[in-house]
Amino acid sequence: MPVITLAISPQSTKVKEQLIARLTAAAAEATGIPAAKFVVFIDETPRENIGVGGMPLDQLVAQQAADDKQ
Numbered sequence: 001m002p003v004i005t006l007a008i009s010p011q012s013t014k015v016k017e018q019l020i021a022r023l024t025a026a027a028a029e030a031t032g033i034p035a036a037k038f039v040v041f042i043d044e045t046p047r048e049n050i051g052v053g054g055m056p057l058d059q060l061v062a063q064q065a066a067d068d069k070q
Contacts, residue, residue: 002033007043009050009057016042 004023011019020040028035047058055063 001037001039002027002031003039003041005041005043007045009047010044011042 004027006019006023008019019042023040024035024038027033027038047061048056050057052060
């Protein structure tokens with residue numbers, strides 16, 4: 001069985017359902033393997049445990065939100 005793994009910050013159940021459906025459909029289309037054969041793992045990592053550009057993601061998001069308000 002082909003496996004799709006996605007590492008992402010925590011998401012709502014609705015978003016995860018959409019990700020599973022769309023990732024599966026895209027992979028099935030690209031490979032010709034039936035969608036029913038795919039397994040999708042969503043590995044949710046809190047934003048404070050993700051670093052982007054040397055800064056924790058939660059701080060980066062807060063900084064960008066503050067910049068957008070200006």
